[in-house]
Amino acid sequence: MTVRRHDPDRRSRIIDVCLDLIAEVGVAGVSHRKVAAAADVPLGSMTYHFTGMDELLREAFGRFSRGVSDGFEQRMSEATDLTTARAAVVEIITRDVFGTHRDLVLTHELYTLAAREPAYRELTNAWMARSRAALERHFDPVTARMLDALIEGLTIHRALDTEAPRPETVTEAVRRITAAG
Template sequence: MADQQHRGGTRLGRRNDPDRRDRIIDACLDVISRHGVSGTTHRKVAAQADVPLGAMTYYFDGMDELLREAFTRFATGVSDVFARRMEAASDAQEARQAVVTLILEDVFGDDRALVLSHELYTLAAREPAYRALTTAWMARSRDALERHFDPETARMLDALIEGLSIHRALDDQARDPREVEIAVERITRA
């Protein structure tokens, strides 16, 4: 009976709000970005999504399933931006600039993305299911980088993106954006 009622994230007869499941996932990311994973509850997510609290268990078996879906959506979205930037680069110099833009604008320029990344990394350090998400995310990033750089350089650039983003986010002193350009240049010219 449950299988007949639940198809593709919506139950039969619930056609009046076909985007509800997606809204819940997006709301979960918003709540995580403000309260962290440990402060994320069904009640907060339901309020953010403007859905009844009962909708949470209607669409998700529990908080872990919701978190996995939310972080999958987040990681895929970041990977898509990453891939588009790298695909738009027509040569190595444009690819270097795309990496700089990824660090300064897409990662460091978005506090929400930065917080969500760190929350996901923390979960991945403890939970294999989340580690699988980050591993797939890193693989997609390296694939995008390998459009312009050899695999070893792509791996170093991927680590640089993560490392510089963390350092720039947590440093109390304002950093010169030129240091990102210098670091990318040094790794890609080696």
């Protein structure tokens, strides 16, 4: 009948496609059938590779948050002193994190899940812990914590507000937070 396709990356590809689909239509709009169609795999593959929608979602968001964290750490590891560290934070806010609409949407979808279900909160916890750790390479723990929150807030407002904060505002905010107490 149909050619039995032997691609060992199928499971992984399903996860990627699932993320794309979530970004497009939201967690609410995702179904086994749609993912299967988008990934060009038979419906049966869904139940074969994943015990259910929940497992798929958790793996997808795990992959996503790890990816964002990687970028964050990368960016911070390139800084060598206070000045470059500050600049790195500004870069993260204004370019990295939600550089793409996809990332923005996915982040909020994850937060929404995390707000309701503890299982997903483990993902956000790990994510935030890694962010803070990366920031603590250059700032004291308390400042790192504030910075992390500031990054979060500015990025969200940049995305959800019509008039985004101007670059100078971001730079100034980072300066104030990182100014020695």
